[in-house]
Amino acid sequence: AIRMTQSPSSLSASTGDRVTITCRASQGISSYLAWYQQKPGKAPKLLIYAASTLQSGVPSRFSGSGSGTDFTLTISCLQSEDFATYYCQQYYSYLLTFGGGTKVEIK
């Protein structure tokens, strides 16, 4: 199975900050990577697919980059509604795997 490693596992930030989360795949996955946002008690929500394509309706302050094994999710100007846990997921292999998550907390 392709292992997805996210870092950091948690971070504290303030509204207005620029936040970057990284995701590393244990082998090359081209650009077959998605990012999800999950708030407590809610289902994950797709933010970005194909490593850098914004899902319809997602604010433009979210962006994704990378290919191969290293990927980043950037929130350019953190808003109060962005405090949540973020997961990356590869779909290069039929055996779909997720990263362990990054919890973005209020500083």
Add this chain to the structure above:
Amino acid sequence: QLQLQESGPGLVKPSETLSLTCTVSGGSISSSSYYWGWIRQPPGKGLEWIGSIYYSGSTYYNPSLKSRVTISVDTSKNQFSLKLSSVTAADTAVYYCARHGTIGVVIIFDAFDIWGQGTMVTVSS
């Protein structure tokens, strides 16, 4: 717009079979463009893909669960279902159903774009 809703018992006894159904509304499960999947999340932990099914009945399973999992589809009811046998406390989780696109033969799946709200299943005697 398309919606997914999980249903099933919230409590299952150890060694028994967990059974859940996902009802698709606002669209057809028989679309050639999508697979329908199950994902679970133990309390306080991350996400684990269980398996996915195409409307034709073609399935893909996580090898770590394959011996205990059966996913089936009922196109007449616009539903797909999950059965997980011989459950233990480790199977206690929120279970989500979700839709994901199909890309091709080599790269099969796309990202999960629509999710159900999830249903908590506890395994306990």
